[in-house]
Amino acid sequence: MVTMADVARIAGVSTMTVSNVLNDRKAVSDSVRERVIEAVETSGYVMNHSARALRKGATGVIGLAVPGLDNPYFSLLADRVIARAGQLGYRVAIEHTSAEVEGELAAVATSRSLDYDGLIMTAVEIGPEEAQRLARTIPLVLIGERSVGGSVDHVAMANVEGTRAATAHLIERGCRRIAWVSVPDPVDDTNNVLYLRHQGYLQALEQAGLEPDPGFRVHPGGLTLSGGRDAAHRLVDDGVDVDGVVAVTDSVALGVLRGLADRGVRVPDDVRVVGFDDVNEAQFSVPSLSSIHPGHDWMVDTMLTLLLERITGTRTGTGLELVAPYELVVRESSA
């Protein structure tokens, strides 16, 4: 392995000069700079990332903690975070959180996260106090839910407003018996994304003077395609009479579309369906899926901006909470 000292010897300078050239630091004469660059090229030198990280106390890697990439929302998110972070000179390591046992999450996050300069985390299971503890250890940006307070930065989706708009949209199209398809609300956590989205649904019904019927509430086995499909099956098989479905995520909604098709229910003629997240696939399903577009690009840009401010220390103190602009995208499933 060729080291910086080798390059220095070849170029006839000190290692610091090589370092200065490579990092574009202070003034180095053109002649020396050229010699160094040539020495780098002929020797095939590449910097040792570990040594640099050790000395500088920064790794140049940011962690992205998501439940898993099998969910298209998270893979879309990861894709953009990787791309954007790459432009900013950072590498991204992905942590799976759903694989961990509940309690392990926090521990794993704390210990491993120290190898990262910062951490972006979708906080599904982690509580406010854990998040704040974590934030004292490492620059942290939470994503998807409401504020946890303290010095934790947070980029939220318009969860309540989004499902409210989605539900109102169905009502406006004439739906009166609208099912909410999601997993059960988490207990004791009014900041949870699932809870918030459910609230939006309830608010829209109330504004329209409609009663939320518990019969319309179904619980898929998880926020997945198969969960949504199973929920739709049960809905139809139990003879629940609905003319609209609001699903907590697009994955679930796409599963619902499949489940309704299995039972010969026509969308949008018999039932209108709307999701949340506006994943790529929503444009291409049959029928295409109406959804709430949560401003992915805005979110990713904002997340990274906030994180970098924390990493560089440009901004300290109380956590910021920014809510992404959302947009209702009407497609065939509710047209």
Place this chain on the structure above:
Amino acid sequence: MVTMADVARIAGVSTMTVSNVLNDRKAVSDSVRERVIEAVETSGYVMNHSARALRKGATGVIGLAVPGLDNPYFSLLADRVIARAGQLGYRVAIEHTSAEVEGELAAVATSRSLDYDGLIMTAVEIGPEEAQRLARTIPLVLIGERSVGGSVDHVAMANVEGTRAATAHLIERGCRRIAWVSVPDPVDDTNNVLYLRHQGYLQALEQAGLEPDPGFRVHPGGLTLSGGRDAAHRLVDDGVDVDGVVAVTDSVALGVLRGLADRGVRVPDDVRVVGFDDVNEAQFSVPSLSSIHPGHDWMVDTMLTLLLERITGTRTGTGLELVAPYELVVRESSA
């Protein structure tokens, strides 16, 4: 930041003993071991990954180079690689290759990859000689295509056999005018996955005594949902009379389903469709998509096994090439 020396001081031992305990190395007396573990816990010590990596010359990180995670095949792959590598004590950093300018690919791969203990790479653009050069620098496992020779390990899909089976399946179901939907074959590269899959299609037609008609050949704007949709639009709008479609990937196939639906073409009644990759979404599209299942789990396990053998030096020399078992999965789109 609490360091190993701090722990050593608290426990009243040397840093080496702490190191030995933490790494479970040679015999350490139980009493000392306990003291050290307690000191670690009370102090909240976590190991500095950079220092360890510098000293050991290994980072514990493996790179996964894929075009992008927006493609469900690659996100599925990444998801499983991350999960499996995690079990083996490795972390995964993802590199986007499609974002790079063509020529940069190799350079980026070479320089950055040195920070990884090993690299798993989907070789779409990289050539055999580049791959071999790269493999001399770092343990490398290629995925998806045929052998590049040399000492490069390689886990291949049954590309030719897969599309041959898919096409034969359509023929068996009565299709006679079968379109191949893919991007143009790469020139001068008979090892390319796109070329190989096309060959399988051609072979099946030949075996059945059918003429491949260039009119059935359409070129989407890329291997994406929208590419597939646009291709289907053009197919119908140009009045090409087909009763079957073999798509190079599931993403393209799912796009084709959407495109055909746009034009009122019924699947499978008017046209049967089959894809390749068997991504999750294939089970849940309407209609559900027949596909070639390329043995994802087998591939991921094998890739990591091969890579670890190279990393540990258990196996050296000529590259292995293993072909994953494939399976035709028949669903509604060709039923």
Place this chain on the structure above:
DNA sequence: GAGCCGCGTTGTAACGATAAACCGCAGTTC
């Protein structure tokens, strides 16, 4: 009882980079 062995533990020297202090030297300033 001298010598040897192996166990448990410790000092010391790297691993490859960078921060910070320092060092000539030419050009300014007053």
Place this chain on the structure above:
DNA sequence: GAACTGCGGTTTATCGTTACAACGCGGCTC
């Protein structure tokens, strides 16, 4: 002409961990 300022570079001292050799010590052999 003495003191000061930049410029272009070098020297020195780490960053936190692990490899390696060495060491004290009780037990065993003969």
